[in-house]
Amino acid sequence: VYAPDCDGGVAWDDPAIGVDWPLPPGGPVLSAKDAALPRLADFDSPFDYDGTPLGALGEPVQV
Template sequence: MPAFEKLSIPCTFVQDNHSLSVPAFTLRGLHFQTPPRGQDKLVRCVRGAIFDVAVDIRKGSPTYGQWVGAELSAENGHQLFIPIGFAHGFVTLEDNCEVSYKCSDTYAPENDGGIRWDDPAIGIDWPMPAGTAPELSPKDAVQPLLADFDSPFPYDGRPLAPLA
């Protein structure tokens, strides 16, 4: 049995992405691709440290709008699997962070979507010093709130799994 299947990761990865964020507290997200081009992602930090987040955006899910997060670093080697139907984002915890992630579909700009990183209805506890404003891309600064988002992702019965 392949290693991903043993971990209940039932997808084939077809694209690898690599990003560099130079200043600490650069925030990317919350991103997803809509059907029919949804993406499962397997994320790891290969240089530096990030706080990585997944938000359940599956319509009808009992955990809709809830999030899980984990620190991923080159030192700890941890990875986070983000299934289709979850928005993904991260904040860098130090300068010069490199993030590598595998995707189950290629990038499709017409299916690109996002939710605001600071949506109070989601309430992500981003680990940034008090008074610190994250470095945002213009795209991430204007994403819609969850309340203004009509999710195309159906609930598939899988619970929002706790992080071990």
């Protein structure tokens, strides 16, 4: 079931992400929704994160 209130994303062309996309000659075709996505620096994450680096995969997480 699609839940629009849980939908989110970041701009595909944000220079901070630095992906060199192999685009077709005419450029990308974006929906109005995707064209309006924020840059990563402006993204309002629904997740709490205090800035402490996470451990390596497989290591137990201390709480």
